[in-house]
Amino acid sequence: MLTLQYFTLTTNENTAELADHYLMTSQSMSEATHQNSDPIKSVFMNELKYAVKPSIYLNPKFNQIWDKQSPNIYTQFLNLASAEDNEVAIKLHELAQKVDQELNLLEEKK
Numbered sequence: 230m231l232t233l234q235y236f237t238l239t240t241n242e243n244t245a246e247l248a249d250h251y252l253m254t255s256q257s258m259s260e261a262t263h264q265n266s267d268p269i270k271s272v273f274m275n276e277l278k279y280a281v282k283p284s285i286y287l288n289p290k291f292n293q294i295w296d297k298q299s300p301n302i303y304t305q306f307l308n309l310a311s312a313e314d315n316e317v318a319i320k321l322h323e324l325a326q327k328v329d330q331e332l333n334l335l336e337e338k339k
Contacts, residue, residue: 294331302327 248262252273256265259277264270285292294302305324312320 288332290332290335291328293335294328302331 248264252270253259253262253264254277256274256277259265259270259274265274285295302324305320305327309317309320309324
């Protein structure tokens with residue numbers, strides 16, 4: 230935490246060096262390192278306005294079933310990439326049913 234405060238609350242050569250080589254992943258860090266005024270880097274910072282948190286962060290139980298308790302859920306998800314176009318909707322539905330089933334099992338274990 231102190232490192233973040235150091236980089237965001239000070240204007241020093243370390244902050245400038247960091248900002249030259251890396252894109253910040255938050256609006257406040259971008260503003261603190263003046264990346265939002267860079268014509269190229271500001272494009273990326275504008276895209277952050279449309280960023281959405283992955284669903285895995287919205288439901289902590291989802292993380293539990295993703296690859297630990299049910300490796301086949303992860304495998305089913307990966308297999309979507311190689312599915313035929315006409316099979317994708319069916320496979321997504323099957324995957325959603327499996328996820329719901331696993332989430333219900335976790336709820337029952339409480």
